[in-house]
Every structure is written in structure tokens, then in C-alpha cells.
Amino acid sequence: MKILNINSLLNPASGGGTAERTIQMSRFLCFENEIDVSILTLDLDITSKVCNSLEGVKIITIPCLNRRFLVPSIFNNDIAKSIKDADIIHLMGHWNLINLLSFFWIKKYKKPYAVCPAGALPIFGRSKLFKRIFNFFGGRYYIKVANANIAITKDEINHFKSYGVDEKKITLLPNGVDPTLFKYTNNNIRQKLMIGENPFILFVGRLNLIKGPDLLLEAFSRVEGDFENYSLIFAGKDDGLQENLQAIVKKYELEKKVRFIGFVENQLKSELYHAADLLVIPSRFEAMSIVVLESAISGTPVMMTDTCGLEEFAGINGGYLVRPEIFSIERGLRVLLSNRGNLFERGEQMKSYVESFFSWSLIIRKYVKLYDEINVSSRK
Numbered sequence: 001m002k003i004l005n006i007n008s009l010l011n012p013a014s015g016g017g018t019a020e021r022t023i024q025m026s027r028f029l030c031f032e033n034e035i036d037v038s039i040l041t042l043d044l045d046i047t048s049k050v051c052n053s054l055e056g057v058k059i060i061t062i063p064c065l066n067r068r069f070l071v072p073s074i075f076n077n078d079i080a081k082s083i084k085d086a087d088i089i090h091l092m093g094h095w096n097l098i099n100l101l102s103f104f105w106i107k108k109y110k111k112p113y114a115v116c117p118a119g120a121l122p123i124f125g126r127s128k129l130f131k132r133i134f135n136f137f138g139g140r141y142y143i144k145v146a147n148a149n150i151a152i153t154k155d156e157i158n159h160f161k162s163y164g165v166d167e168k169k170i171t172l173l174p175n176g177v178d179p180t181l182f183k184y185t186n187n188n189i190r191q192k193l194m195i196g197e198n199p200f201i202l203f204v205g206r207l208n209l210i211k212g213p214d215l216l217l218e219a220f221s222r223v224e225g226d227f228e229n230y231s232l233i234f235a236g237k238d239d240g241l242q243e244n245l246q247a248i249v250k251k252y253e254l255e256k257k258v259r260f261i262g263f264v265e266n267q268l269k270s271e272l273y274h275a276a277d278l279l280v281i282p283s284r285f286e287a288m289s290i291v292v293l294e295s296a297i298s299g300t301p302v303m304m305t306d307t308c309g310l311e312e313f314a315g316i317n318g319g320y321l322v323r324p325e326i327f328s329i330e331r332g333l334r335v336l337l338s339n340r341g342n343l344f345e346r347g348e349q350m351k352s353y354v355e356s357f358f359s360w361s362l363i364i365r366k367y368v369k370l371y372d373e374i375n376v377s378s379r380k
Contacts, residue, residue, distance in 0.1 A: 119287020153309025
């Protein structure tokens with residue numbers, strides 16, 4: 001069976017969790033018998049590290065005509081040829097013109113396809129007018145008529161329903177994690193980053209409003225006086241908010257306690273997870289965060305907002321849930337940091353839960369089963 005995954009960006013630094021998901025699921029699909037995997041993407045930011053991690057996966061790149069709106073070359077023959085050669089097409093994300101263009105060829109060649117917006121269906125954040133136009137000119141339609149709609153959290157099922165999707169066509173397949181990428185190694189991460197031996201709170205993600213780093217920083221400013229040995233590290237690419245964050249740091253005189261270290265990946269990211277006392281996901285809104293899985297599989301506990309579809313990680317599974325509000329995040333920090341010994345126990349609970357249910361080796365079998373069902377039903 002030939003699977004074609006389509007995602008506009010294939011670099012986690014610029015494409016975020018959707019790019020990471022595409023990379024990991026493509027890798028694990030390659031391990032399955034009689035599965036041939038290809039990725040169709042724009043020719044932006046593809047690094048040798050990404051290519052090396054995708055050994056055995058064919059990467060097909062399409063010229064990008066406009067980086068701001070990720071406009072693909074409309075008349076590129078590789079799009080049509082790739083779709084014609086595939087048995088199943090899998091569209092990632094939603095607000096991508098490459099998805100609309102691919103949908104034209106999918107319908108022309110009558111190919112079965114699945115969609116996984118990964119939480120992107122609600123009109124939220126920037127470019128709301130563009131998103132409404134996108135949905136009007138086919139975005140809503142290609143979601144509604146897909147052979148399969150993949151939700152990564154239970155909350156996302158309602159997103160599909162709002163697009164007119166029959167619940168029978170919705171399959172819940174969460175994000176996964178590869179435990180082998182997050183094994184503990186003592187490589188002196190503290191010395192590398194010159195962060196000293198004191199405990200620290202970690203944020204991993206793009207620095208933009210939706211991810212909520214400003215909420216975390218404001219909450220930290222309210223508790224740092226009571227937990228003087230703690231620092232806060234932001235690991236992520238600036239996506240328009242870093243200047244504002246640095247202004248907040250200066251306002252509260254936190255220059256010695258807050259660090260911005262930019263985008264991290266691979267071994268460095270793994271080392272950060274293992275070294276941190278606590279990971280915080282303060283997002284105002286997002287689908288299931290891959291970061292929570294990475295932190296959990298490293299044994300590091302997570303505090304997260306209740307707008308991320310992560311409720312199942314709370315309580316007996318070790319996570320701690322808060323509202324995407326400064327006061328709620330402040331209260332959560334006080335509860336967790338006041339009992340540092342309990343943090344280790346929470347981390348171990350989360351690790352056990354993720355190992356049991358969110359390993360890519362387990363999730364990919366469900367994908368193969370779904371693809372088989374789509375393939376069979378499309379031939380009837």
C-alpha cells in the first residue's frame with residue numbers, strides 16, 4: 001500500500017507540532033510490512049537532519065511562491081503525479097493552500113483520503129478573514145467529504161461536527177512519541193547552557209500569543225519571590241512575542257531568572273526535559289501538544305491548561321490542570337513547587353501512562369488498520 005502524507009512544512013522549527021507529527025508517523029509507517037511512504041511538502045526549511053531522520057521515506061518538494069501564505073506552485077506536475085501514484089492520501093493541518101490544490105487532484109483521480117487538522121479547524125488567532133475565505137472556497141468541503149477524519153483529542157470531534165462531518169467518519173488517533181528519542185543521557189546540559197545547578201521551570205514551543213508564554217511569565221513573576229532558587233527557561237522560536245516577553249522580564253527585574261534559548265531539538269531538547277523540574281503548557285488554545293508526551297516520556301511532570309485537550313493526563317495520570325489565566329497558573333505553580341518531592345512521583349505516573357498508550361509503535365498499527373479500511377471501502 002502506498003501512503004502519501006501531505007504537509008506544507010517539514011521542519012518542526014517552522015512547522016511546529018504538525019511537522020513533527022508528519023515526520024514521526026512517516027518514520028514508523030516505514031517499519032510496517034508492505035507500506036511505501038512518501039511526503040509531499042513545500043521546499044522550505046528542509047534540513048539534512050530531517051532528511052536523515054526519514055530514511056526510507058521519499059520526500060517530494062514543491063516550489064513555494066509566497067512564504068507568508070505558503071502558496072505552492074500551482075502548475076507543478078509533481079503534485080498530480082504523487083497523488084495519482086498513491087493508494088491513500090493523508091492531508092495534515094488545515095489552513096494550507098497545498099491541501100486545497102491536492103484536493104483538486106484527489107477528486108480528479110478518485111483517490112481515498114484522510115484528513116488530520118490537528119486542532120486547526122476553529123477560526124482562531126491571526127488571519128481570520130483569510131481563514132473564512134479559505135473555508136468558503138473549499139476548505140470546509142474537503143473536510144466534510146473526506147473518507148476518514150482523524151481527531152487527535154476528544155475535543156476535536158466537535159470541531160469536525162461543526163464542519164458537517166458525520167461522527168461515524170471520525171476516528172480518534174492521538175499524537176504519539178518515540179521513547180528511544182528521549183532516553184536520559186548525562187551530557188552536562190546545565191554547563192552547555194550556563195544555567196547553573198538550581199531547579200528550573202521549562203516552556204517548550206513557539207513564542208506566540210496562542211501558546212501563552214506571556215501568561216506563564218506573568219504568573220512566574222508573582223511566585224518567584226517565594227521560590228527564589230527557581231528560574232524559568234523559554235525554549236522556542238520567536239513567533240512575534242519575544243520582544244513583549246523581554247519587556248515583561250525587564251519590568252519585573254527578572255533578567256537573572258528568565259532565559260530565552262531559542263528553538264531546541266533532538267538530544268538538546270531531551271536533555272532539557274530530563275533536567276527540568278516542571279514543564280508548563282500555558283496555551284490559550286491548541287490541540288493535543290506533542291510537547292506533553294515528550295516531557296512525560298522523559299519522566300518530567302507537566303502543568304497544562306484545560307484548553308489543550310489534555311484532561312486525561314491530569315489527576316491519577318500525574319499531570320496538573322489549570323485555566324489559561326495568570327491567577328490559575330500562579331496557583332498551580334505554588335501548589336507544585338511547594339512540594340518538590342511530589343514532582344518526581346507525578347513525572348513517573350505520566351511516564352507510565354504515556355508508555356502504555358502513546359508510543360508511536362502502538363498508534364501506527366491503528367493507522368494501518370484505518371488505511372486498510374479506507375482502501376477496501378473505496379473500492380466498493
